Amino acid sequence: MLLIHCPYCQEERPELEFRNMGEAHIERPKNIADISDEAFEAFFFIRSNPKGVTHERWRHVHGCARFFNAVRDTVSDRFVATYKSGEPRLEVERGEDGELLVKGARS
Amino acid sequence: MSGANRIKGRGRLTPAKTVRFTFDGKALTALEGDTLAAALIANGIHLTGRSYKYHRPRGMLSAGPEEPNALIDIGRDAARRTPNVRASVQEVFDGMQARSQNRWPSLAFDVGAINNLASPLFAAGFYYKTFMWPKAAWKHLYEPIVRAAAGLGVSPKEADPDHYANHFVHCDVLVIGGGAAGLSAALAAAHAGASVILCDEQPETGGAFHHDADAKIDGVSGWDWAQAATAELRSMANVRVLTRTTAFGYQAQNHVALVERVTEHLANPDPALPRERLWQVRARQVVIATGAIERHMVFANNDRPGILLASAARTFLNHFGVAVGAKVGVYTACDSAWATAFDLKQAGVSVPAIVDVRPDLDPALLARAKELGIEVLAGQCVLDTSGTLRVKSMKVGRASGGSTRSIAIDALIMSAGWTPSVHMYSQSRGKVVWDEDSKRFLPGKHVQDCVSVGACNGVDDLADALEGAAEAGLAAAKAAGASGTKAWGAPGSAISASWAGSMMGAAGGAGAETSVKAFVDFQNDVTAKDIRLAVREGMHSIEHVKRFTTNGMATDQGKTSNIHGLAIAAETLGKPLPQVGLTTFRAPYTPVTFGAIVNHARGSLFDPTRRTPMHGWEEAHGAVFEDVGQWKRAWYYPRPGEDMHQAVNRECRTVREVAGLFDASTLGKIEVVGPDAAAFLNLLYTNSWDKLEPGRCKYGIMLREDGFIYDDGVVGRMAEDRFHVTTTTGGAPRVLSHMEDYLQTEFPHLKVWLTSTSEQWAVIAVQGPKAREIIAPLVEGIDLSNEAMPHMSVREGRICGVPTRLFRMSFTGEAGYEVNVPADHGDAVWKALWAQAEPLGACAYGTETMHVLRAEKGYIIVGQDTDGTVTPDDAGLNWAVAKKKPDFVGIRGMKRPDLVAPGRKQLVGLLTRDPSVVLEEGAQIVANPNQPVPMTMIGHVTSSYWTENCGRSIAMALVADGRALKGKTLYVPMPDRTIEVEVTDTVFIDKEGVRLHG
Numbered sequence A: 001m002l003l004i005h006c007p008y009c010q011e012e013r014p015e016l017e018f019r020n021m022g023e024a025h026i027e028r029p030k031n032i033a034d035i036s037d038e039a040f041e042a043f044f045f046i047r048s049n050p051k052g053v054t055h056e057r058w059r060h061v062h063g064c065a066r067f068f069n070a071v072r073d074t075v076s077d078r079f080v081a082t083y084k085s086g087e088p089r090l091e092v093e094r095g096e097d098g099e100l101l102v103k104g105a106r107s
Numbered sequence B: 001m002s003g004a005n006r007i008k009g010r011g012r013l014t015p016a017k018t019v020r021f022t023f024d025g026k027a028l029t030a031l032e033g034d035t036l037a038a039a040l041i042a043n044g045i046h047l048t049g050r051s052y053k054y055h056r057p058r059g060m061l062s063a064g065p066e067e068p069n070a071l072i073d074i075g076r077d078a079a080r081r082t083p084n085v086r087a088s089v090q091e092v093f094d095g096m097q098a099r100s101q102n103r104w105p106s107l108a109f110d111v112g113a114i115n116n117l118a119s120p121l122f123a124a125g126f127y128y129k130t131f132m133w134p135k136a137a138w139k140h141l142y143e144p145i146v147r148a149a150a151g152l153g154v155s156p157k158e159a160d161p162d163h164y165a166n167h168f169v170h171c172d173v174l175v176i177g178g179g180a181a182g183l184s185a186a187l188a189a190a191h192a193g194a195s196v197i198l199c200d201e202q203p204e205t206g207g208a209f210h211h212d213a214d215a216k217i218d219g220v221s222g223w224d225w226a227q228a229a230t231a232e233l234r235s236m237a238n239v240r241v242l243t244r245t246t247a248f249g250y251q252a253q254n255h256v257a258l259v260e261r262v263t264e265h266l267a268n269p270d271p272a273l274p275r276e277r278l279w280q281v282r283a284r285q286v287v288i289a290t291g292a293i294e295r296h297m298v299f300a301n302n303d304r305p306g307i308l309l310a311s312a313a314r315t316f317l318n319h320f321g322v323a324v325g326a327k328v329g330v331y332t333a334c335d336s337a338w339a340t341a342f343d344l345k346q347a348g349v350s351v352p353a354i355v356d357v358r359p360d361l362d363p364a365l366l367a368r369a370k371e372l373g374i375e376v377l378a379g380q381c382v383l384d385t386s387g388t389l390r391v392k393s394m395k396v397g398r399a400s401g402g403s404t405r406s407i408a409i410d411a412l413i414m415s416a417g418w419t420p421s422v423h424m425y426s427q428s429r430g431k432v433v434w435d436e437d438s439k440r441f442l443p444g445k446h447v448q449d450c451v452s453v454g455a456c457n458g459v460d461d462l463a464d465a466l467e468g469a470a471e472a473g474l475a476a477a478k479a480a481g482a483s484g485t486k487a488w489g490a491p492g493s494a495i496s497a498s499w500a501g502s503m504m505g506a507a508g509g510a511g512a513e514t515s516v517k518a519f520v521d522f523q524n525d526v527t528a529k530d531i532r533l534a535v536r537e538g539m540h541s542i543e544h545v546k547r548f549t550t551n552g553m554a555t556d557q558g559k560t561s562n563i564h565g566l567a568i569a570a571e572t573l574g575k576p577l578p579q580v581g582l583t584t585f586r587a588p589y590t591p592v593t594f595g596a597i598v599n600h601a602r603g604s605l606f607d608p609t610r611r612t613p614m615h616g617w618e619e620a621h622g623a624v625f626e627d628v629g630q631w632k633r634a635w636y637y638p639r640p641g642e643d644m645h646q647a648v649n650r651e652c653r654t655v656r657e658v659a660g661l662f663d664a665s666t667l668g669k670i671e672v673v674g675p676d677a678a679a680f681l682n683l684l685y686t687n688s689w690d691k692l693e694p695g696r697c698k699y700g701i702m703l704r705e706d707g708f709i710y711d712d713g714v715v716g717r718m719a720e721d722r723f724h725v726t727t728t729t730g731g732a733p734r735v736l737s738h739m740e741d742y743l744q745t746e747f748p749h750l751k752v753w754l755t756s757t758s759e760q761w762a763v764i765a766v767q768g769p770k771a772r773e774i775i776a777p778l779v780e781g782i783d784l785s786n787e788a789m790p791h792m793s794v795r796e797g798r799i800c801g802v803p804t805r806l807f808r809m810s811f812t813g814e815a816g817y818e819v820n821v822p823a824d825h826g827d828a829v830w831k832a833l834w835a836q837a838e839p840l841g842a843c844a845y846g847t848e849t850m851h852v853l854r855a856e857k858g859y860i861i862v863g864q865d866t867d868g869t870v871t872p873d874d875a876g877l878n879w880a881v882a883k884k885k886p887d888f889v890g891i892r893g894m895k896r897p898d899l900v901a902p903g904r905k906q907l908v909g910l911l912t913r914d915p916s917v918v919l920e921e922g923a924q925i926v927a928n929p930n931q932p933v934p935m936t937m938i939g940h941v942t943s944s945y946w947t948e949n950c951g952r953s954i955a956m957a958l959v960a961d962g963r964a965l966k967g968k969t970l971y972v973p974m975p976d977r978t979i980e981v982e983v984t985d986t987v988f989i990d991k992e993g994v995r996l997h998g
Ligand SMILES: [Zn+2]
Pocket: A006, A007, A008, A009, A010, A060, A063, A064, A065, A066
């Protein structure tokens, strides 16, 4: 069972308290009523399924109930970071040992 | 007497403490603390089972968790019986019933042994090749036969009467393994102030000291040192020592699952105790001290009962005081078997010869053998053995040929060296690294916060193991944040038996040129030849070899066989061993019972049961309940002599003629509050909420972004900034999640609060012509007249003296109310309403009547008449979709080409030509019943009932272009007949809707 850091509660809690809510940073178009079929398809149906870095939404459903974003490595199942919804997409890079790091966070 | 092979003065058990048990019905005596393996061998029994595929007689191979052969059915009573228990780890208790498995009719005479003669048929890949075709035969013919003939134990038929516990626990340092290294690490970590958990799978700590009686630490025996160290750990407040506790799963972020066998060794366990306890440990740091497992030698007929690992024989002798035989042969490639030979000889057991494949041997060992009078055959091999139910002799000679010798024995001990137990390390996702010097796989980089110490890390020297483990324990404590200052120093001196020497793969005489049965994997009956065959047939990856031969796939997970199998595959491929690679070690390390895993989640604790505040009354009034999600809902209220059909008919009639009370408490409820509440609902529902005045309510439809109906319900506006939203019973959690998602992530600028109030309000629907008469005497502060409170309005006031939100609304088509009161008052208010209703001739009705009444009016149920692919237009609900709103969830999805194309299935009514015929829900509909099969299906029945109020059956259906087919005849083909139906609209009673306003 993973431990997930809730950016609102600011602590690690067991995976049981959370629910995965799909890919992150897919914004609902403000003019959704007017977009083309292709644009709607891209918005609603098309999802990436990466091996490696994935940005996804989680919800601390049995805790503070907030939605937040996470960067996870689908190969190692390791969470690189979590951050509040509304914050910009967190960019990551692989360190020399292959582990993902938040860009610029390398000491 | 606890067995003829018990040697007086040997072992650590107390001779006076005897226990009785049975094996295949035969009464036997053991000593308290015996494993079943030790007890059987003490009683001269080596034969314990038949092998999986060939039904070859088998006995104990080991004295530890690696045991592949001796799988026994252990029972206390009919329900307390566990199949496939390893005799080497099960402690004997008084009254234990042990039974051998996989034999018929008896262990000594087994009909299935014919498989051994037919063994050429059962070569590697046999199952894949033989049972390929025809497909259906697998299910009906091959599988049942294979399962009956092959097989492990049989599970009990009775429910498990025992309970199991589950603990979540956190610690600074978890030490897995209570041998020398584990104890050293635990002491160092504990003295540094860390909270420590030490677990060991055996009843006592001590690890290799179970067999190595020569080991000395600071002048005392290794065993005594280990027990003293354990006593010290137990005395410390920051340490928890768990014996009989196996770490079986190493998950992410140092989450390690342990299973503790609490009562499996007790004759009369306290019923309050759990049978097993699952420990879910979250450790800041983990020290892996899991030791090493001895390998067997791979040679012809190396599987006869009486042939076992040297370390096992040494454990039986030094710990249990049991000799594995009277004339014990030794076959080895490793020094440690010599120590066993010496111990046996000194205990008075005859050791006719030590056969060692190595031509050059340690002079010290040779001198000691000479001193004890043991013949040494260096550079030689055991080429074969004889003996059916017990080994009788070994044939010894050189692999290169020449003369051979047969030596009479009644047991044969063997060692091909030691395999570091890297299971936990590997499960933690560390990658093993081949060490060319010592020819073994060792832990490489640890990818979690863990470290491997001692034999599992390739440390052979005891002093080094103790010191390295102490350093690791201290480092782990510090890394976990322990700030204690007390240092613990590893013991100054330590000596133990040499574990030098090893071989992998087939020994001389079982090489590629031979066709002997030299077993690699005992439990799955995989021989060296099978592995060579797999490679020849094109399995060049070790993962493919494993699956093709099933090597290492049995419940022992290849603890003794993996390395041998890999070495043979590598040799056959002509590749260096590390290039062929090792298969992945997977959890569980040893088999774990379903009881421990399922734990409390069984029976009524499997899933919560939700009951409404009126449940007790409903039960007392004879309600039959149905499960709706987790809810228990009153389904119908049969009176004496009534069946369901009669009860529902009566309830339906009574509601339309008089009135009825219905428990609607399970409805989902969400309080939507805030200055932007209406704006938010505008975005979440297809309807427009701006013009809904406080005190009014409205039916709303919620879509998903793809334009399909997601949920529906009545929403009341309590105030300008406050809405009382209802959802379907099953939809409440997901609708709230859906709303929260949009509020938090897409529309965060809106000032709105959402609160689930499903369980805060009890809801009593009072429906029917006399509804007002029933509630009026109890209501205060609300004018109930049609003029003051028309259909689709909501008022706040009091009922029976408690606050209420009173809705005038209807899901029956009758005039009616839904009385919302705080849940704690639900029962009292229901009873007060019933006291009014009953004298008037009203009834309580259940969900079945609710369904029929709403169907008479064509009201849909989301999830029954819709299925996630139905648009508002499909359901005939276009009137509820606001035409002028610029945005709402689903506005774009519902305009997709396929959703506006002609030919979509639309909700219609169906009337059968024969009014007495009730259609089956889900039945398919066709236009032409005479077309050939497969017919073109144009729709299906979604709801279908007998309605007493209409005096006939009615149905709703989704039919392609259904609304255009009104008046037309369609057909519902059933297995026994074809039913003719007429397409109608969906309202079957009171088409004008006048009753609502009565
Ligand atoms: Zn939280």
